[in-house]
Amino acid sequence: MTFFLITFSIGVYSQDFKKVDSIVESFKFDKSLALDKLTEKVTKPFTKDIDKTRAIFYWIADNIEYDYKNFKDKTVSSEQVKPEIVYHKRLAVCEGYSNLFKYMLDYCDIESEVISGYARNDLESIFVNESNHAWNSVKLNNKWYLFDVTWARDTLNKKVDDFYFQTDPETFILNHYPLDYEWSLLKTKYSLEDYMKFPIYTNLYYDLKFTDNPSKTGYFKAINNTVMVKIKPRFECLLLTTLYDVENGEWIKTQMGQFTQGNDFFKLYIPSKGKFILQLGALTQNDSTGMIYDSIIYYVIDNE
Numbered sequence: 001m002t003f004f005l006i007t008f009s010i011g012v013y014s015q016d017f018k019k020v021d022s023i024v025e026s027f028k029f030d031k032s033l034a035l036d037k038l039t040e041k042v043t044k045p046f047t048k049d050i051d052k053t054r055a056i057f058y059w060i061a062d063n064i065e066y067d068y069k070n071f072k073d074k075t076v077s078s079e080q081v082k083p084e085i086v087y088h089k090r091l092a093v094c095e096g097y098s099n100l101f102k103y104m105l106d107y108c109d110i111e112s113e114v115i116s117g118y119a120r121n122d123l124e125s126i127f128v129n130e131s132n133h134a135w136n137s138v139k140l141n142n143k144w145y146l147f148d149v150t151w152a153r154d155t156l157n158k159k160v161d162d163f164y165f166q167t168d169p170e171t172f173i174l175n176h177y178p179l180d181y182e183w184s185l186l187k188t189k190y191s192l193e194d195y196m197k198f199p200i201y202t203n204l205y206y207d208l209k210f211t212d213n214p215s216k217t218g219y220f221k222a223i224n225n226t227v228m229v230k231i232k233p234r235f236e237c238l239l240l241t242t243l244y245d246v247e248n249g250e251w252i253k254t255q256m257g258q259f260t261q262g263n264d265f266f267k268l269y270i271p272s273k274g275k276f277i278l279q280l281g282a283l284t285q286n287d288s289t290g291m292i293y294d295s296i297i298y299y300v301i302d303n304e
Contacts, residue, residue, distance in 0.1 A: 017051075017054045017058070017162070017165075020046065020051050020054045020055055020058065021054075021058050021160070023045050023055070024042060024055050024058045024059050024062070025058075025062070027041060027042065027059075029041070031088070031090075035083065035084055035087045035088075035103070035104075036107060038059075038087070039056070039104045039107045039108065040107075042055050042056060042059050042104075043055050043056065043108055049108070049110050049140050049141075050140050050141075052108050052110065053105065053110060053138055053140065053147075054165065056101065056104045056105060056108075057101065057147060057149055057152065057160075057165055058160055060097060060100055060101055060104075060149050061149050061152040061153045061160040061161075062153075062160050063090060064086060064087075064090055064091065064092050064096075064097060064100070064153065065090055065091050065092075065153075066091075066092070066093070066150070066153060067080070067091045067092055067093050067096070070093065071093050076093050076095075076096075080092075080093075080096060081093065081095040081096040081099055082096075082099065083096075083099050083100045083102075083103035083104075086099065086100045087100060092150075093150075094119075094133050094134045094135070094150040095114070095116075095134040097134075097149045097150040097153075098114045098115075098134040098135055098136050098149065098150070099114060101136050101147070101149050102114050102136060105138060110138065110139070110140070111138070111139040112136055112137065112138040112139065113136065113137045113183070114134055114135075114136060115134065115135050115136060115137055115176075115178050115179075115180075115183045116131050116133070116134050116178070116179050117131055117133060117134075117135075117176060117177050117178035117179045117183075118130075118131060118132060118133065118176070118177040118192070118195065119132055119133030119135075119175055119176050119177075120175055120198075120200050121151070121175050121200065121201070121202055121203060122200070122202060122295070122298075123200075123244070123277065123279070123295065123298060125200070126200055126277060126298060126300065127196075131179055133150075133176070134150075135147060135148040135149075135150070135151075135164075135176060136148070136149065137183055137185070144185055145166045145167075145185075146166070146167050146169060146172045146176075146185060147164060147165055147166065147167070148164035148167070148172075148176070149164070151163075151164045151203065152164040152165060154203075161203070161206075161207075163203075163206045163207075169184060169185040169186050170186065171214065172184075172185075173186060173190060173195070173198075174198055174199070174201050174214055174216070175200075175201060177190075177192060177195040194216075197217075197218055197219035197300070198216050198217075198218045199214070199215065199216075199217070199218030199297050199298065199299050200218065200297065200298035200299075201214055201296075201297055202295055202296060202297070202298070204293055204295065204296050205296045205297055208282075208293065208296065209234060210233055210234065210282070210296055210297070211231065211232055211233055211234060212232070212234055213232075215230060215231075217230070218297075218298075218299050218300060219299070219300045219301075219302075220278075220299060220300070220301045220302070221301075221302050221303075221304070222270045222301055222302065222303035222304075225269060225270050225271070225303060226267055226268065226269055226270065227267070227268050227270065227278075227301055228265050228266070228267050228268075229265065229266055229268065229278070229280075229299065230264060230265050231264065231265075231266065231280070231297075232264045233282065235284065236284070236285060237282040237283060237284045237285070238282065238283040238284075239266065239280060239281070239282055240280070240281035240282060240283060240292070240294070241254045241268060241278060241279070241280060241281075242254060242278075242279045242281070242294075243270070243271075243276045243277070243278055243279075243301075244276060244277040244278075244279065245272070245274060245275075245276055246274065246275040246276060246277060247274045247275060248274075252271065252272075253271075254268060254269070254271075270301060270303040272303070273303050273304065274303060275300070275301070275302055275303075276300070276301040276302075276303065277298055277299070277300060277301070278298065278299040278300075278301055279294070279295055279297075279298055280295075280296050280297040280298070280299070281293050281294040281295060281296055282296060
């Protein structure tokens with residue numbers, strides 16, 4: 001693992017729905033309550049569609065567990081993703097989350113769609129070759145917005161992640177590529193090939209708000225066994241680099257590189273020929289303590 005020291009100031013941004021969230025959290029429901037009745041109670045305190053949408057989004061992300069077992073075993077049936085089944089079992093994969101979100105929004109006369117496509121947010125999904133995810137678009141005040149209620153469920157930290165609520169399309173496209181490109185909500189046209197060459201930004205990247213402007217350059221061809229990666233973290237940290245040899249299926253050590261151009265680039269030596277995945281992590285300093293984050297961004301490197 002290679003270390004690079006890089007420093008920048010940290011900032012904060014957020015959208016505040018604390019009042020809506022706290023009201024939804026205060027509700028206690030019997031599981032025997034019909035889905036329509038629950039939808040009425042969750043949204044009744046609110047008059048604006050945006051607040052109703054947030055209330056539904058928050059309730060689903062806070063109460064529906066991800067069905068890791070059936071996802072891993074590839075045993076998810078069409079019955080299991082129906083809104084009523086998801087609601088009563090409190091268990092779903094992405095299609096079930098998205099179907100339930102749409103159902104509850106429909107009940108409130110809020111227009112929405114379930115979107116299918118490609119999603120990449122970890123090492124295993126770098127070379128995804130088929131549609132593997134579902135999310136939603138919701139129409140509010142005559143404008144469409146993007147939501148991913150599945151990824152908003154932060155099981156590890158027991159919280160709802162705001163990032164995937166009304167996510168900016170230019171950011172959403174970094175991890176989501178719809179089968180129908182119109183649902184990217186972008187004027188700029190990115191091909192599926194373009195998308196597959198974007199970096200993989202993990203949930204940790206967004207949790208840390210690691211950079212101000214995420215790059216769309218995630219594929220590199222080494223020149224003289226070296227690549228140059230542009231990165232500009234928003235806070236002081238040591239960058240940690242590790243290479244995964246795709247052909248041999250193993251992690252290998254990286255050798256120390258060097259910084260250029262004002263500490264917003266680093267050069268990395270690639271020790272052998274082949275295709276590699278570069279895992280970028282960070283060591284942050286907070287007073288006398290430090291935190292190690294192993295996987296923040298992934299890049300693909302060809303060293304022919």
